[in-house]
Amino acid sequence: MSYTQAQTVGSSYDIRDSSLIPTRRLAQHNEFLNNxxxxPAKPRNEWEIGVKGGYTSGFTSVANWGPTGGFGFHIRKALGYVVSIRAEYDWIRLRGLNYQYSQSYGKNSALTLPILYPQQANGTYAPIFYNYRSTVHELTFQALFAFNNINFHKAKTGWNAYVFVGAGPMTYGTLYKQDGSYLQGYQNVINQFPVEDYKHKGDIRSALKNVLTGNWNHIAERPTTSAKLGGVPLTIVGVTGVGFEFKLNDRWNIALEDKFSFTGTKLLAGQQWQNNYTPGSTNSIAQVPSSDxxxxVSLGLNYNIFAKHAVEPLWWLNPLDYAYNEINQPRHMKLPKPILDDTDGDGVTDQFDLEPNTPKGAPVDTHGVSLDTDGDGVPDYKDKEKITPTQCQPVDADGVGKCPDPQCCKDLKNLIDSAGLGYGHKCGIGDLPSITFKGRSVNLTKEHKQLLSTVAQKMKDNPNCRVAVIGYGESSKAAQQLSWDRVNAVINYLVEKEGISSDRFIFRYGQSGGEENTIDLKDATGEEGPNTVPAPHPNLRRK
Structure with missing residues (x-):
């Protein structure tokens, strides 16, 4: 598999691709593939090379003289997803110029030569201004620690941050701009700006730059005991810093970095003796207290190399990427055979069962809902008349319908009714009470049952009478179902508790023109209507 293909499989790379695994880690890779x-084994990853350039500044006994620069290049290799190592070479240029003069430089043999600044007759030295230019060659080996690639909330990042520490050898060559002819120019600056005048140090330095017009050609003081390389001092330097990389693509990135170097010398500026000046007192000389x-600060351009059968440098990859992708869409892990619950044993698992409490043995459809072959609202396992003709519906609680009389029977009935002998005539039941419920209750109270007992007695005394039980509420599905529940509760009580035949009732719910919490009972002799009606919205039924 090629580098490009490996990068496009998944978010980072194909964890199963053996071509990405070094030979020494193939044993682990094979064990992983076989579960x-x-x-998984760590993949082969690219190296990084880079170049940089930027601004330099020194921290020595001599103040900086304007901006200076440097450049460098490096090669970097990841040891893991966090730690990497880097070898880096940097060329550094530093310059300095003091705004205060010094006289106590008698211990600096590079400045007290008879041809330069000899000791005066009174035993003192003429006032001069320290200056230097140093060229540094630095080779360091660094450990870098990345901390933005391990991310719990996204697969990859477009930038990375790191800190680093390291050490290595460095050489430096320091030169002065010094000449005996500068003495008069120094004195002119001193006469123009008294040493106590700290407010004009910028003007002093500008005046000194007009004096120091020669070349950097005088070798500065060097340590007598240190090692040398190519005739210049060789010492050890320690480095630390922080950097930010910004990804351009899978090959290129730019880096902004700040590196601080600690040297092992006090002569990087060519001065290890400093002039301690206190206004109103004599000058004294002291050794610089700390090393230079x-x-x-640099901006660099980096490129990934050795791309064949390798992934990006590991500090760009998220090691959690594989784990999260495997959890989301398993391709490698062994999954146990799923065991899905079926609480009611109807053959439809609970997660798909729309009626999870179907009685044992009840026939159901593919959604686990009880079959209702004739669609009369009574499931087959309760239906005593599984195929009720449409014209015989609605049905009673057992699923049994009441078919209309044939035409001959209707003609006979009309004849009987016209003679005043038929069912429903001569009804003297009179006015019947209403039942009023509170809130959304459907339960009959003790007072309700007493009223219904009087209704039952009237119906027993008038066997030719039919009664319509009327509920109101057509404004919503919930109101319609509540009306149905209350009408059903009244009829069921009169049938089951008072022994009145269900054929003597007309079931009416969801009517308009009445109070929703009231159930009216009225004489319905001679009227037609069903004595039972399926619940309009059974999922909204009040228990």
Whole structure:
């Protein structure tokens, strides 16, 4: 599999691609593929090379003289997803110029030569201004620690941050702009700006730059005991810093970095003796208290190399990417055979069962809902008349319908009714009470049952009478179902508790023109209507 293909499989790379695994880690890779070891082998990853350039500044006994620069290049290799190592070479240029003069430089043999600044007759030295230019060659080996690629909320990042520490050898060559002819120019600056005048140090330095017009050609003081390389001092430097990389694509990135270097010398500026000046007192000489340091702020361009059968440098990859992708869409892990619950044993698992409490043995459809072959609202396992003709519906609670009389029977009935002998005539039941419920209740109270007992007695005393039980509420599905529940509760009580035949009732719910919490009972002799009606919205029924 090629590099491009490996990068486009999944978010980072194909964890199963053996061509990405070094030979020494193939054993672990094979165990992983065979599910004998849970951790995948670390893939082969690219090296990084880069160049940089930027601004430098020194921290020495001599103040900086304007901006200076440097450049460098490096090669970097990941040891893991966090730690990597880097070898880096940097060329650094530093310059300095003091705004205060010094006289106590008698211990600096590079400045007290008879041809330069000899000791005066009174035993003192003429006032001069320290200056230097140093060229540094630095080779360091660094450990870098990345901390933005391990991310719990996204697969990859477009930038990375890191810190680093390291050490290595460095050489430096320091030169002065010094000549005996500068003495008069120094004195003119001193006469123009008294040493106590700290407010004009910028003007002093500008005046000194007009004096120091020669070349950097005088070798500065060097340590007598240190090692040398190519005739210049060789010492050890320690570095630390922080950097930010911004990804351009899978090959290129740019880096902004700040590196601070700690040297092992006090002569990077060519001065290890400093002039301690206190206004109103004589000058004294003291050794510089600490070694010199410098800083390098750079902008670099980096490129990934050795791409064949390798992934990006590991500090760009998220090691959690494989784990999250495997959890989301398993391709490698062994999954147990799923066991899905079927609580009611109807053959439809609970997660798909729309009626999870179907009685045992009840026939159901593919959604686990009880079959209702004739669509009369009574499921087949309760239906005593499984195929009720449409014209015989609605049905009673057992699913049994009441078919209309044939035409001959209707003609006979009309004849009987016209003679005043038929069912429904001569009804003297009179006015019947209403039942009023509270809130959304459907339960009959003790007072309700007493009223219904009087209704039952009237119906027993008038066997030719039919009664319409009327509920109101057509404004919503919930109101219609509540009306049905209350009408059903009244009729069921009169039938089951008072022994009145269900044929003597007309079931009316969801009517308009009345109070929704009231159930009216009225004489319905001679009227037609069903004595039972399926619940309009059974899922909204009040228990």
């Amino acid at each position: 004998a070891y849970p951790f 340091k410098y800083n390098f």
